[in-house]
Amino acid sequence: MTDPSGPESASTSDAPLSRREAARARRAQSAADAGAGFQTHIRAARTEFESQVAHARAEFEEANARIAQRTGRNLLLAILIGLAAGAAVLGSLLFFKWIFLIFAVTAISLGIFEFGRALQASGRRVDLVPQLLAGALLLLSGAFTSLWLHWVAVIAAVVLVVVWRLLGQMFARDGRSYGDVLSDVLIGGFIQLYVPFMGSLAMVLLSQPDGEWWVLAFLIVTVAADTGAYFSGLTFGRGGRHLMAPRISPKKTWEGFAGAAVAALAAGVLLALFMLHLPWWAGLIFGAVILGTATAGDLGESMIKRDLGIKDMSSWLPGHGGVLDRLDSILPSATGALALFYLLSPLVVT
Numbered sequence: 001m002t003d004p005s006g007p008e009s010a011s012t013s014d015a016p017l018s019r020r021e022a023a024r025a026r027r028a029q030s031a032a033d034a035g036a037g038f039q040t041h042i043r044a045a046r047t048e049f050e051s052q053v054a055h056a057r058a059e060f061e062e063a064n065a066r067i068a069q070r071t072g073r074n075l076l077l078a079i080l081i082g083l084a085a086g087a088a089v090l091g092s093l094l095f096f097k098w099i100f101l102i103f104a105v106t107a108i109s110l111g112i113f114e115f116g117r118a119l120q121a122s123g124r125r126v127d128l129v130p131q132l133l134a135g136a137l138l139l140l141s142g143a144f145t146s147l148w149l150h151w152v153a154v155i156a157a158v159v160l161v162v163v164w165r166l167l168g169q170m171f172a173r174d175g176r177s178y179g180d181v182l183s184d185v186l187i188g189g190f191i192q193l194y195v196p197f198m199g200s201l202a203m204v205l206l207s208q209p210d211g212e213w214w215v216l217a218f219l220i221v222t223v224a225a226d227t228g229a230y231f232s233g234l235t236f237g238r239g240g241r242h243l244m245a246p247r248i249s250p251k252k253t254w255e256g257f258a259g260a261a262v263a264a265l266a267a268g269v270l271l272a273l274f275m276l277h278l279p280w281w282a283g284l285i286f287g288a289v290i291l292g293t294a295t296a297g298d299l300g301e302s303m304i305k306r307d308l309g310i311k312d313m314s315s316w317l318p319g320h321g322g323v324l325d326r327l328d329s330i331l332p333s334a335t336g337a338l339a340l341f342y343l344l345s346p347l348v349v350t
Helices: 007-071 075-095 097-121 128-144 147-172 178-194 196-206 211-236 254-274 280-308 323-327 330-347
Strands: 243-245 249-253
Touching: 075 097, 075 211, 097 128, 097 178, 097 196, 097 211, 097 280, 097 323, 128 147, 128 178, 128 196, 147 178, 147 196, 178 196, 196 211, 196 330, 211 249, 211 254, 211 280, 211 330, 243 254, 249 254, 249 280, 254 280, 280 330, 323 330
Parallel strands: none
Antiparallel strands: 243 249
16 A cells, blocks of 8 residues: 555645645746836836926027027026016006015116126216115105106105215215316216116005006016017027127117017007007007117117126126116106106096
């Protein structure tokens, strides 16, 4: 007889177990192979995605570098900063006027500081403390006093900076020539008339009935003109084929001005109809006047910077230059907008 517990019986009972283990091992191997394949696919997809992102980023940086070379701006930073500033101005004008006043005082003060430092670097004597103090008082005067009292404040501001400079020169006794002292005095008065006085006219306009809409309208037209000039000059003015004022601003072209004109007139008509409630032809006048003042302001500041031998007033706003470089077209446009308010507001349809 054969012993059932012998070796032959043991090998027979172990056979099914070995087959089950082999099947389990095959399934485990298949799962491992599938997992490895999936991970390989994921890694390949991630590598492809990173390659596409790197390629797109390189192309964007190359395009941005070409644009910056032609226009002097970092496009991405310029757009982001412009959107942030636009949102702040829009929100303050529509909801909290006193915040807009703080925003304006801050911007004008920074513009005065930039201009004064640039003049100091060129050898001029500019007293920043009275300039900043008088500038802030001018904006507050424009916002809270009558028009004739505001003119008194303008005269007082100019007298303050002039007398301060004369007294400072008298105590300095450094042998500065009469011509240099006279230039310092005239430049000090010019700073007040150029930066805070023009800015204060926006405050005068803001204090008028529905003035916030007029301030917003002239800001929109100014931005539209600048944007239209930028993209039109970039698209049609390649190589500077028709330079507008090569001795003042070598990158401005008539193609860019044409784009600015189309954008400003279109914005003027739309704003007149849907925001200011004026006839459409009044919108053409509004757009044309703001186009003219914005262009004159832009070229005027370019002339000042060329005389000072600088490209930007500062580098505080990446993609834009300095604060005054963004205010150059807005400041004279405030003057035009206030005049248009008195001229066109009787035409408002109620």
